[in-house]
Amino acid sequence: ELPECEIDFPSLDHRVADRCLEFNGSVQFQGMQSPLTHRSQLVRDDRAFIQSIDLTGRNLPPDLLASVAKLQSLHSLKLSSTSVTQMDLKLLSTSPQLACLWLIDTRVDDTCGEVFANTRTLALLDLSGTKVSDNVLAKMPDSLKSLYLNRTGITDRGLSHLVRLKHLTELRLQDTKTTGEGINSLKQALPQCSITH
Numbered sequence: 001e002l003p004e005c006e007i008d009f010p011s012l013d014h015r016v017a018d019r020c021l022e023f024n025g026s027v028q029f030q031g032m033q034s035p036l037t038h039r040s041q042l043v044r045d046d047r048a049f050i051q052s053i054d055l056t057g058r059n060l061p062p063d064l065l066a067s068v069a070k071l072q073s074l075h076s077l078k079l080s081s082t083s084v085t086q087m088d089l090k091l092l093s094t095s096p097q098l099a100c101l102w103l104i105d106t107r108v109d110d111t112c113g114e115v116f117a118n119t120r121t122l123a124l125l126d127l128s129g130t131k132v133s134d135n136v137l138a139k140m141p142d143s144l145k146s147l148y149l150n151r152t153g154i155t156d157r158g159l160s161h162l163v164r165l166k167h168l169t170e171l172r173l174q175d176t177k178t179t180g181e182g183i184n185s186l187k188q189a190l191p192q193c194s195i196t197h
Contacts, residue, residue, distance in 0.1 A: 011046040016053075016067050018042060023064070025055040030073060052076035056102070060084065069095045080104035080126075089115045097121055104148075105129040113139025127152060128172070134158025146170040156182025163189040172196045 010018075017027040021039040028035035029048045036042055050071050055064075056078045065084070068074065069091040077092070080102045089108070092098060093115045103112070104126050113136035116122055122141050128150035137158040140147065145167050154176040162168060163186070171193055173183070183197050 010044055011048075012067065012070060013048060013050045013073075014042070014044055014046065016064075016071060017050060019061070019064055019067070020053055020055060023055065023058045023061065025053060025058050027054075028052045049073035052078075052100075054078040055082060057081040060088075066091050068092070072096055074098055076100040078102040079106065082106060084108065086111055086115070093119055095121075100124040102126040103130060108132065110136045112136065116141050119143065123167075124148075134161070137161035140165060142167065144168055148172040149176060150174040152176055154178060156185075159183070159186045162186060165190070168193050170194050170196075 017036065018039060020027050021036060021042060026035040026037045028051050030051045035052070035054065051073060052075060053068060057080070060082050065088040068077065074095055075097055077098060077100070081104065084103060084106050089112055092101070099121050101122060101124070108127060109131040110133055112132065116125070117139040119141045120143055122143050124146040125144060126148040128148050130152060132149070133153040134155055134157050137154070138161040140162070142165060144165055147168060150172050154173060156178055159178060159182050162171070168190055169192055174196060178197060183195055187193070187195060
């Protein structure tokens with residue numbers, strides 16, 4: 001029989017922050033003015049919650065995003081130029097507060113639309129430089145306010161799927177196969193949306 005003892009584990013947020021910093025990412029906790037960029041800056045506070053993580057261009061360990069998806073206060077996640085997978089996206093789609101997700105220059109394709117179709121918190125999604133096509137636009141979540149599709153295979157045909165996104169206020173379509181005619185048609189349907197083409 002063991003005497004009474006307490007095992008003191010750091011919070012999930014602290015453990016995730018430590019792992020992200022280990023891989024040269026940056027982490028910002030709620031209430032902090034600037035993000036942490038080195039493990040030596042991390043101070044244990046089990047009441048501190050991660051607000052944003054930037055792992056742009058980092059090699060992701062297989063288990064990291066599974067832990068990231070469990071964070072209760074994560075608002076913003078940058079995964080551009082990483083090896084993020086379909087399974088990672090499926091895990092992230094369950095993140096309760098995730099509002100901003102950058103997936104620039106990743107191997108993401110049209111299957112990501114299926115993953116995020118039912119999310120209610122995602123407000124900004126950047127799929128620039130990915131392999132998405134018109135098909136993904138039919139699955140975009142209604143919660144989107146900003147959608148970036150620069151350097152993708154999007155055409156006028158796909159723009160018709162965006163008409164239902166009544167909260168969309170910003171759309172970027174630089175270096176796509178869309179035309180002035182398609183853009184004007186979308187502007188008429190979504191007059192509140194600023195479109196950069």
